[in-house]
């Protein structure tokens with residue numbers, strides 16, 4: 001009886017969703033998905049369509065409700081390549097999907113509703129872990145930013161969620177009143193406000209998408225492990241490419257400074273500054289990320305400086321450069337390493353604003369004086385002597 | 386591996402008198418800062434708190450407060466240069 005009632009009150013015939021067919025207005029028989037135009041939402045006149053990737057099938061809006069789009073768990077090779085290139089900051093800004101409601105598998109009125117961000121990387125990660133499940137996915141417009149950062153900025157937020165629940169007509173689609181949000185969306189969403197405004201109760205699901213099947217099977221209960229955010233070697237390395245691209249902006253100035261130092265001390269090998277200074281861009285990003293938990297000190301900048309000193313010493317030893325001619329380059333390399341390491345706070349999962357602010361205030365004067373001393377002192381000394 | 390950072394959690398405060406023991410803070414905190422002791426929330430690991438603000442925003446009776454913000458040096462330096470408060474305005478090129 002309940003089932004029948006549900007079906008009647010539902011705007012979209014489920015069997016058609018399950019068959020991956022769409023319900024274009026004015027047509028009686030279901031169409032193959034390709035015949036349907038991609039969904040257009042008012043606020044997003046030309047959304048980058050998932051259709052390019054052959055994954056997300058469009059649905060025409062039915063009545064006032066934007067009908068669900070369809071997603072599955074298969075992330076194609078082309079999409080994986082594209083996701084990889086985004087990790088290297090390539091065309092990062094428009095890697096997004098159309099916000100709105102998606103059906104996954106063959107959901108019905110009792111199926112769980114997951115909420116996520118419209119960053120394509122996030123969406124692909126999520127759906128690749130949902131194989132075999134039947135559910136609804138409500139995608140918020142976070143301007144192509146991942147859940148955690150968007151929550152911090154407030155785009156994965158209370159207002160967007162409330163509006164999206166209303167504009168998709170979710171309340172008429174499902175009979176239950178529970179939404180599962182990613183836990184890391186919590187800094188942007190006040191659960192009690194959403195409940196007051198829409199009647200939907202919020203449960204914060206696991207931090208990582210891979211735990212969702214276990215979480216659902218477990219009656220929507222999280223273990224302590226599912227609640228905790230990590231910063232494993234793989235996670236640290238996955239954010240390195242973007243940091244390296246940022247550090248590349250320093251490459252040309254670094255080489256110029258290295259050449260300058262090489263010429264002010266003509267008797268010493270020019271190889272030293274040319275290896276140490278540009279090389280520290282890699283040390284301060286890649287090696288720092290890899291070794292983060294093993295370096296002493298709590299401050300990122302001093303951990304980076306330690307690496308910088310070790311790197312300078314190693315190259316000096318390998319190139320037989322005496323300390324008397326190595327110090328300016330070593331000073332600069334150490335300062336750059338400290339700076340790059342400090343910037344890694346933004347990628348990390350555990351730094352507070354207060355702590356980072358104090359670190360910046362304490363370290364920046366040292367870093368800047370290190371660089372100035374390394375560049376200017378040898379020049380002054382050459383002129384004087 | 387548990388990471389620590391200086392001054393973490395220094396602005397987090399809990400008013401036990403207002404707490405209803407709803408467990409919401411335990412549910413949202415990514416660093417296991419809270420635990421429920423005798424039906425009330427308790428701060429058990431303040432030094433792990435990254436001041437993300439999730440607990441305070443989701444605590445319905447308002448028992449929790451925290452000064453939240455971005456723990457990103459680039460944002461803070463940008464804030465110093467522009468004279469505004471630090472914000473992640475790296476136009477989606479970072480996270």
Ligand code: SF4
Pocket residue numbers: 399403404405406407408409410411425426440443444445446447448449
């Ligand atoms: S969310 Fe607030 S009311 Fe609920 S347990 Fe935590 S401190 Fe107490």
Ligand code: SF4
Pocket residue numbers: 397413414415416417418419433434435436437438439440441451
């Ligand atoms: S501010 Fe964030 S990290 Fe700190 S206790 Fe609250 S939820 Fe946990």
